[in-house]
Amino acid sequence: MKKYDYLIVGAGLFGAIFAREATNRGKKVLVIDKRSTIAGNVYTEKIEGINVHKYGAHIFHTNNKKVWNYITQFAEFNRFTNSPVANYKGELYSLPFNMYTFNKMWGVVSPDEAIALIEKQRKEIKGEPQNLEEQAISLVGRDIYEKLIKGYTEKQWGRDCKELPAFIIKRLPVRMTFDNNYFNALYQGIPIGGYTKMVERILDGIEVRLETNYLDNKEELCGLAHKIVYTGPIDEYYDFKFGVLEYRSVSFENELIDKPNYQGNAAVNYTDRETPWTRIIEHKWFEFGKDEEGNDLPKTIISREYSTEWKPGDEPYYPVNDEKNNSLYAKYKELADADKNVIFGGRLGVYKYYDMDQIIAAAFDEAEKEFAL
Ligand code: UDP
Numbered sequence: 001m002k003k004y005d006y007l008i009v010g011a012g013l014f015g016a017i018f019a020r021e022a023t024n025r026g027k028k029v030l031v032i033d034k035r036s037t038i039a040g041n042v043y044t045e046k047i048e049g050i051n052v053h054k055y056g057a058h059i060f061h062t063n064n065k066k067v068w069n070y071i072t073q074f075a076e077f078n079r080f081t082n083s084p085v086a087n088y089k090g091e092l093y094s095l096p097f098n099m100y101t102f103n104k105m106w107g108v109v110s111p112d113e114a115i116a117l118i119e120k121q122r123k124e125i126k127g128e129p130q131n132l133e134e135q136a137i138s139l140v141g142r143d144i145y146e147k148l149i150k151g152y153t154e155k156q157w158g159r160d161c162k163e164l165p166a167f168i169i170k171r172l173p174v175r176m177t178f179d180n181n182y183f184n185a186l187y188q189g190i191p192i193g194g195y196t197k198m199v200e201r202i203l204d205g206i207e208v209r210l211e212t213n214y215l216d217n218k219e220e221l222c223g224l225a226h227k228i229v230y231t232g233p234i235d236e237y238y239d240f241k242f243g244v245l246e247y248r249s250v251s252f253e254n255e256l257i258d259k260p261n262y263q264g265n266a267a268v269n270y271t272d273r274e275t276p277w278t279r280i281i282e283h284k285w286f287e288f289g290k291d292e293e294g295n296d297l298p299k300t301i302i303s304r305e306y307s308t309e310w311k312p313g314d315e316p317y318y319p320v321n322d323e324k325n326n327s328l329y330a331k332y333k334e335l336a337d338a339d340k341n342v343i344f345g346g347r348l349g350v351y352k353y354y355d356m357d358q359i360i361a362a363a364f365d366e367a368e369k370e371f372a373l
Contacts, residue, residue: 011210051193095269
């Protein structure tokens with residue numbers, strides 16, 4: 001007799017939500033994670049009263065009311081609105097691309113003037129944009145592409161903008177209004193008390209074994225459960241039999257600074273090619289610089305974020321969804337579809353540049369599908 005209905009590999013958002021949904025339906029689940037912490041890459045750790053986003057900034061945003069209603073069962077969210085600043089060689093620009101950006105870039109004051117300038121600059125792109133560079137120029141023109149997109153994108157992805165898929169840049173809104181909200185989302189915020197606490201609540205009452213690596217104990221762990229939910233890299237699950245999928249990794253240089261304010265904003269992107277980091281996150285501003293009692297925090301913590309090519313042993317962060325990798329993924333997906341004993345989920349399991357809300361939606365959709373049977 002197997003002790004568990006589901007073995008869930010990975011205690012990130014997908015794994016935790018699937019575990020919750022299965023448990024709520026009377027299933028017995030075991031969640032394992034190779035790390036010593038839960039919450040995957042949304043993990044936050046409180047240092048000097050500041051919730052530090054240890055695996056990079058996570059700003060929750062969604063247009064999906066079902067997702068919002070679901071996740072707010074587990075945390076109250078604050079009113080944080082992401083409005084990053086771009087630093088190009090000391091010149092500061094508002095993001096996403098909006099009237100403040102256009103005014104700073106060209107001195108234009110009206111939407112008509114901005115539209116006219118962009119129209120003129122986008123003429124160099126004929127037909128449907130074929131890559132990220134063409135897509136960017138066709139959205140905002142060459143000036144903005146050169147100063148605010150090219151360097152940042154090439155640092156983040158380690159690839160020429162001509163080699164990258166156009167969809168990546170479509171994540172960013174372009175607005176002819178004075179609106180610095182990075183996201184077009186009805187709902188946005190940061191869970192009060194941190195993401196780790198939120199995931200702790202999702203996993204409430206569920207058995208979790210940390211520092212347990214599925215790949216090291218495959219046979220024994222598989223013997224425990226009828227079915228597996230796998231949120232690690234899909235290529236790793238299949239022993240890289242068709243080849244290795246490419247990922248981008250990120251490393252962080254964290255610094256505690258003995259002053260209350262370093263950069264005046266949660267995120268500053270360094271959009272030139274020469275600065276080695278892509279952005280600096282000042283974590284306290286996700287919570288308005290206050291502790292839980294509403295007191296101003298005297299110190300600050302910043303993280304310089306460096307983007308690197310993933311190699312075995314590194315943490316994978318971003319799937320590289322170019323043609324080559326997508327077609328390799330399709331081969332793994334074919335195996336996965338035929339494998340009725342395992343469900344793949346999460347950014348790494350389905351090799352997609354998913355945001356948190358898409359992961360949450362996918363997790364409960366997957367659970368609904370699984371338990372409707
Ligand atoms: N991007 C850019 N300049 C910026 C911020 C973003 O060109 O200052 C582009 C870049 O191509 C990047 C994409 O937008 O890969 C998505 O960036 P975002 O910061 O939203 O990604 P995240 O790392 O937060 O998922």
